[in-house]
């Protein structure tokens with residue numbers, strides 16, 4: 374187990390500022406995911422930690438020891454790429470045992486370790502196959518076992534599942550979490566898939582333009598986004614311009630006052646009201662208290678399986694997304710989602726946020 378600490382990491386490529394003073398600490402045994410739009414610097418940060426790319430400035434510390442001067446193979450970190458990068462002319466067993474052979478482990482020790490790892494990644498029985506005789510998911514399991522073979526204290530994974538089908542991805546991400554947990558390995562995981570990051574991480578780090586915008590537990594990043602970009606990037610968010618009174622206590626959208634429990638991020642003046650579609654409540658106009666909540670009209674609906682997602686145009690201007698449980702929608706005979714239906718729109722104050 375080891376703590377990985379990246380401090381003040383800066384890297385330019387020509388005119389591109391790929392990383393702009395990034396600080397990231399992953400505690401011993403922690404699982405941290407890096408997410409953000411294409412080009413935000415996720416891969417570069419991982420490559421700097423691994424030693425494939427040098428930082429212009431900053432430190433890479435492993436348990437407090439600066440390893441920035443060491444080449445990749447002397448850092449002792451495990452690395453798994455998006456493209457499995459297996460040796461095509463070596464068998465599964467030879468791929469898994471490669472690093473152990475290089476460092477001169479005995480034949481018996483290698484055989485034992487390879488058998489253990491093959492079992493761990495559920496590849497027992499396929500040890501003599503070549504990579505081209507395996508499915509994509511199986512190849513990625515080999516790549517994972519190969520990275521784990523020398524017992525690295527830290528594992529760095531760069532979009533390891535992005536080439537796989539959705540079903541296999543969901544299965545394999547849970548396997549990866551199970552395996553690194555059982556070994557106590559500190560893990561940094563780069564992904565495009567925000568749902569994947571929420572599902573498997575202790576800490577989700579959202580990056581943009583070479584900087585970290587927010588870092589926190591999956592729940593914190595999803596329920597308490599600190600930045601409008603984070604709110605929109607992780608899941609679906611409603612973002613409505615609002616005004617906040619000078620005391621930072623009351624929130625108004627147009628002429629309506631909106632209740633928000635947590636006003637800690639609010640500043641007097643113009644702001645953004647942020648909440649999730651599942652925290653929107655809808656009351657049919659004929660049941661609603663006149664003047665309460667925002668009035669809106671259903672413009673579109675999408676059946677997503679567990680929920681029906683409605684897009685409503687609000688009278689005061691702007692659109693709002695609301696999820697209604699499919700069960701409630703079915704009971705109402707599907708009429709709730711009808712285009713043109715009028716509702717009073719409420720927001721659960723416990724889950725609404727105000728950003729400056």
Ligand code: ATP
Nearest residue numbers: 386389390391409410411412413414415416417418
């Ligand atoms: P993606 O999700 O598309 O993989 P990313 O977040 O991993 O993107 P990086 O690959 O780290 O982003 O790239 C960050 C920025 O640095 C991008 O603008 C990219 O074009 C640039 N960049 C990365 N590597 C190089 C390189 N070797 N030469 C020039 N520019 C580079």
